[in-house]
Amino acid sequence: MAIVLLIIAVICAVNWLKWKVSTMAMIYYMEKNRYKLPNAEEVGECTEFVARRFFKI
Numbered sequence: 775m776a777i778v779l780l781i782i783a784v785i786c787a788v789n790w791l792k793w794k795v796s797t798m799a800m801i802y803y804m805e806k807n808r809y810k811l812p813n814a815e816e817v818g819e820c821t822e823f824v825a826r827r828f829f830k831i
Contacts, residue, residue, distance in 0.1 A: 804811060812820065 801811075
């Protein structure tokens with residue numbers, strides 16, 4: 775049982791790391807090309823939009 779939990783933990787850690795690196799790469803790309811970074815209001819609006827689409831509310 776411990777082996778199964780370890781394997782699941784490793785898979786989750788690898789996927790989290792991939793997500794983190796890809797997100798940071800996108801932010802770097804935006805900054806490098808001088809795109810305007812979103813403010814708190816825009817982030818909230820986009821987060822709400824994505825959450826509604828994801829959960830189909």
